[in-house]
Amino acid sequence: MARAPRKDAVERRDALLVAAAEAFADQGYNVPLDVIAEKAGVGRATLYRNFADRTALALAVFEEQLEDLAQRTRARGDDPEAFFWFVDQLAEVLGKNAGLDAALREAQSSGALKPIRTKLVEAGEGALERAKAAGLVRPDLGPKDIRAIAMILGAGASRPTPEEREMFGQRIRALLLDGLRIRA
Numbered sequence: 001m002a003r004a005p006r007k008d009a010v011e012r013r014d015a016l017l018v019a020a021a022e023a024f025a026d027q028g029y030n031v032p033l034d035v036i037a038e039k040a041g042v043g044r045a046t047l048y049r050n051f052a053d054r055t056a057l058a059l060a061v062f063e064e065q066l067e068d069l070a071q072r073t074r075a076r077g078d079d080p081e082a083f084f085w086f087v088d089q090l091a092e093v094l095g096k097n098a099g100l101d102a103a104l105r106e107a108q109s110s111g112a113l114k115p116i117r118t119k120l121v122e123a124g125e126g127a128l129e130r131a132k133a134a135g136l137v138r139p140d141l142g143p144k145d146i147r148a149i150a151m152i153l154g155a156g157a158s159r160p161t162p163e164e165r166e167m168f169g170q171r172i173r174a175l176l177l178d179g180l181r182i183r184a
Contacts, residue, residue, distance in 0.1 A: 012040070012042050012046055012050070013050045015040040015041060015042065016036065016037070016040045016042060016046070016047060016050055016051070016057070017060060017061055017064055018040070019036050019037075019039035019040035020036045020040075020057050020058070020060075020061050021061045021064075021065070021096075022039065023035055023036045023039060024058060024061060024097065024100060025096045025097070029054070029058060029100055029101075029102045029103060030102075033047060033054060033057075036057070054103070055103045055106045055107055055112075056112075058100045058103035059103055059104075059107055059112055059113075059116060061097070061100070062097055062100055062103075062104075062116060063115065063116050063119060065093050065096075065097070066093070066116065066119045066120055066123055067119060067123075069086070069089055069090065069093055069123050070119065070122060070123035072089065073085070073086045073089070073123055073124065073126070073127050074126065076127070078130060079130070080130045080131050080133070080134030080136055081131070081136070082127040082130060082131070083124065083127040083128050083130065083131035083136070083137060083180075084131070084136075084177055084180075085127075086123070086124045086127045086128075087124075087149060087153070087173070087176065087177060087180070088173065088177075090123075090124070090149070090150060090153060091153045091169060091172075091173045094150065094153050094154045095165060095166075095169050098165055101154065117147060120146060120147060120150055121143045121144070121146045121147065123146075124143075124146045124149075125143045125146065128141060128142075128143065128145075128146065135182060136181060136182060137180050137181060137182060138180060138181075138182060139182075141180065149176065149180075152172060152176055153169070153172060153173065153176065155172065
């Protein structure tokens with residue numbers, strides 16, 4: 001039977017995730033891992049004890065952000081508009097993680113993306129079903145379309161400059177949301 005991790009070990013792991021999220025957002029995916037460890041107030045050995053490599057760290061950051069998005073979406077309760085809020089927030093998460101597309105590509109063949117894809121769909125599925133039941137979105141939308149939506153939003157987030165990411169991200173988000181809605 002595995003022991004629960006010690007409180008200080010959990011705190012150091014959490015500090016690494018926070019520092020990595022900030023560093024990846026500010027400096028991109030290739031930020032030196034020593035910078036992340038230093039920001040977290042831990043040594044390099046602690047970083048590698050928690051995460052095998054840069055890709056594992058980046059995926060853990062992204063997975064944690066998706067879990068946070070799922071919790072915030074659930075907190076919106078029965079609001080049938082919550083799906084549109086979810087899509088907007090997903091665009092924000094993807095925009096903050098624009099540099100992590102390299103980690104996602106590296107993880108494609110390893111199977112490491114499966115839990116992240118599952119979390120992504122689960123994060124928005126309930127809100128999508130409520131929007132469908134209220135007649136706000138196309139009736140042919142299903143849970144797998146959440147991944148397609150993320151891919152579309154991610155294309156806007158992967159622009160080379162922050163200005164382009166903002167401009168294209170906003171336009172892609174507007175076009176996407178307009179295409180999902182039912183016309184009266």
